[in-house]
Amino acid sequence: MSALPAWLTDKRLSAEIEPLLRQTDDESLERLAAEAQAITLRRFGRIISLYAPLYLSNFCSSGCVYCGFASDRTSPRRKLDTGEIEKELLAMKALGIGDVLLLTGERTAAVGFDYLRRAVEIAARHMPRVVVEAFPMSVAEYRGLAECGCTGITIYQETYDPDNYRDLHRWGPKQDFLERLETPERAITGGIRSVGIGALLGLSEPVGEALALLRHAKYLCKTYWKAGISVSFPRIRPQEGGFQPNFTVSDRFLARMIFAFRIGLPDVDLVLSTRESSAFRDGMAGLGITRMSIASRTTVGGYVESDAASASQFEVCDDRSAEAFCAALRAKNLEPVFKNWDAAYNNPLPSEERA
Numbered sequence: 001m002s003a004l005p006a007w008l009t010d011k012r013l014s015a016e017i018e019p020l021l022r023q024t025d026d027e028s029l030e031r032l033a034a035e036a037q038a039i040t041l042r043r044f045g046r047i048i049s050l051y052a053p054l055y056l057s058n059f060c061s062s063g064c065v066y067c068g069f070a071s072d073r074t075s076p077r078r079k080l081d082t083g084e085i086e087k088e089l090l091a092m093k094a095l096g097i098g099d100v101l102l103l104t105g106e107r108t109a110a111v112g113f114d115y116l117r118r119a120v121e122i123a124a125r126h127m128p129r130v131v132v133e134a135f136p137m138s139v140a141e142y143r144g145l146a147e148c149g150c151t152g153i154t155i156y157q158e159t160y161d162p163d164n165y166r167d168l169h170r171w172g173p174k175q176d177f178l179e180r181l182e183t184p185e186r187a188i189t190g191g192i193r194s195v196g197i198g199a200l201l202g203l204s205e206p207v208g209e210a211l212a213l214l215r216h217a218k219y220l221c222k223t224y225w226k227a228g229i230s231v232s233f234p235r236i237r238p239q240e241g242g243f244q245p246n247f248t249v250s251d252r253f254l255a256r257m258i259f260a261f262r263i264g265l266p267d268v269d270l271v272l273s274t275r276e277s278s279a280f281r282d283g284m285a286g287l288g289i290t291r292m293s294i295a296s297r298t299t300v301g302g303y304v305e306s307d308a309a310s311a312s313q314f315e316v317c318d319d320r321s322a323e324a325f326c327a328a329l330r331a332k333n334l335e336p337v338f339k340n341w342d343a344a345y346n347n348p349l350p351s352e353e354r355a
């Protein structure tokens, strides 16, 4: 493997939050929660922006040991055709959703760049914000997606430990640790406005993983200050294949990690998905978390067919309806926001045309 980037091991970038993560007592957790809540209120107000995932396909060429879509799983494979994509988007719109995350596995002959670009084009006709979570691409490919209306990408490194990474990614293009690590920068260079990063918590020792993730976010924020960086906190959930994580990440540690990240990254969106329980999500909303998924279906075609036959990537834990989740946010005096981006911002007119 080529040399690792300097930021990955630069402890100065994570010195502020390391002691916060290593504390274990109740009082320090409460202090962190209060500080994180105050920063969140000051920087983001009471708003929680909402999005929902749309699984386009469960084809995949990689063998990630922790994933229900890995190419050795035996569940049926499926990809949505253009008519089905449109129907799924309409079903999501009927739930009020205006911010969609399009997902696929690694490139295959069935699902590659052209398919994804077409899906982005369709989604951009219906949704003001279209984010893609798929395979790493070249700068030219990201430019192509941005021109079709893609406003952001999400790409989790899964683990920042290169040795664990090698063991967990048994085959396929995702085995390339550095190519994945450099993906956010290629996307931003290609004109993608926002990039979400994260580690799949449970794959490696949690404190080391949190520190590496924070360094990555700090490096991106400093180097690409015009881009919007967000950080997610996915914990491993049960999935086809039955992989058991090597490390336990408790609710208390995850809460501490979220609070510490809010303190270390005051202006960055922190994201929590429906992988987590309703109680945990309700507790974290507004205490650091500013962006959450809602009414998620993790099967291909799951919004139109609630009993879609394809495998899910992982089990959803918070399965409340959009109404029930929004009611829970409002009960906490938080404001759910379904649309905080307008398509007009995607391609602003040159100043002479605006005059």
Ligand code: SF4
Residues within 6 Å of the ligand: 060, 061, 062, 063, 064, 067, 068, 069, 070, 071, 104, 105, 106, 174
């Ligand atoms: S995590 Fe992504 S690349 Fe890995 S097997 Fe699952 S879908 Fe494929």
